[in-house]
Amino acid sequence: MGWRLGRLLGQGAFGRVYLAQSTELLGRRRAADVPYVAVKIALGPNSSTLHHEKTVYEEIGESRFILKFEGSDRIENQYCIVVEYAPRGTLNNLHRQRISEGRASCYAEMILKGLSRVHEHGWVHCDLKPDNILAFPSRNQAIDVRLKLSDFGRAKRRGVHSSALRGTLLYSSPESVQYGQHERPSDIWSLGCILYWLLTGSGLWDRYVHGNTQLLKTMIEGFDENMLVLPPYLSHKAKSFLKKCLRYDPARRWGVDALLQHPFVPSNW
Template sequence: MAELLWERGTTLGQGGFGVVSLASTSNALFHGVTLPSLIAVKSCIYSDSQSLKEEEEFLGMFKHSPCIIRCFGANLSFEDEVIIYNLLLEYASGGSLANRLRNCNSLPEFEVKKHTKNVLLGLSCIHTNGIIHCDIKPDNILLVGTEETAKIADFGLSMTFEQAVKEKQELMIRGTKRYMAPELVLNYDYGPHIDIWALGCTVYELITGTPLWDGDGDHVLHQIAFEKPKFQNSKLSKEAKDFLKRCLVKNPSSRWTADVLLNHPFLQNSSIVLVNTAKTRKKKSGSKSLLHKPIRKITFKFGNHKFVRQLPDLKEVENETCARVLGTDK
């Protein structure tokens, strides 16, 4: 059934979970919703799909939030004699804030304010529903549409408040080391407050162009646990420094919540940019399918299985995507 809904295109990224691909849909109808002409498909072998199934469940809770990446549902495909589980997601044509940071070294404060406000709105929705994201970082904040609306993505490590209690009892730790909160490193203490700490690390990195903590591995964990964050950077305004101090409080009970941070002076002059995705989804393009562009071979893995695909040339795909997003396609 999957091949009737979408066709797999170029690989956007891959990791331990599997692979994320760009896909064209011909505006197929799925679960009563018309899919956009371009979507992102997050895939893994069905036997290893528990994490993606949980992510689909989490995303289903936030389907009405304009600040969280949209999930259209999931389906199965049979590829190279292997059953693949596919999560159908909103495509972020602007990439991630990590991509933007690599290209620009640092972002102007007015842009960071705009993105931060959207992320806080997303976190407010997530925390209100009793969920902890557990992996807020520039890589998991995606820019969607021509307005480049910042949206939270990747709920692969997320958990409920109830699961957090069990995780602490089992002395389990999850997340990306550089963005972990001190209470998580020291006491395996999970809660909404760890997402706020991670947001503080993210905002600092976006404005200054450097991570809050230097080094990696256990050295970073030692810094997080026993050192105080330093905000002496000429790129940080007075309001930005104060905002960071409210996020990066060592004591989690003193850390500001997402709802309170939304009223911080740092964000008062920022504007929320929420893209009108309805028109984008209805727009049809007269251009050829991405999968009819010049092709190249690519190999990727799902677990121990290796796949070889004939995919559109990456440059051609990017040009086609830009044309569709900007409305310059003929």
């Protein structure tokens, strides 16, 4: 199947993502009736990363909380994967200041349900961050967007050793920075960083690092949860949830199932 590429949606270390429509469908329908997809094209020799991502999507399978994988293809001899288009953009685009606890708790539930799917199929995301959480319109009156996890290019199988840092430093756990250890608790740490940002309007490390990578690594490696300062305006439930995610020892961090039962996470909405 061929693709008519539209505007550039984003670019990362491994490829570019374009808005696209099927040329086959465009030949049979009006352009307005042909759905948009997102096509991620490998840059240079990076097709192995997209092949890996394809494998992860296929093994995880379909879920309401995982970006839908539409297939793979080649465009001008470059390998690409095709996924559904997220019209509301990324979580990072969606919010530039802190949000209400009610909204944040709904987001937490959707992200946790996506992580549950990833983890139960034997994978670790390894690069959970606002740019890799995509937003869609919601039909639920309680919340106006649905969130889905995306970008599995850095994902790894549970239990497979990886000595290198795989994710984005600002959302990386102490054990991943210090030892290259990436397992399910590392994803939970990343979730804690995301929720901290949503609930406070600033990143966990914003006031310390100022672009200094080495200082950031030192801060993460030496993180002391007893010195975690949470704003007084946060509720006890919100503070408790963050503390369960941001524990230094990965063995003491709560897992997905336990966090889904936490009082901060809504039971029905």
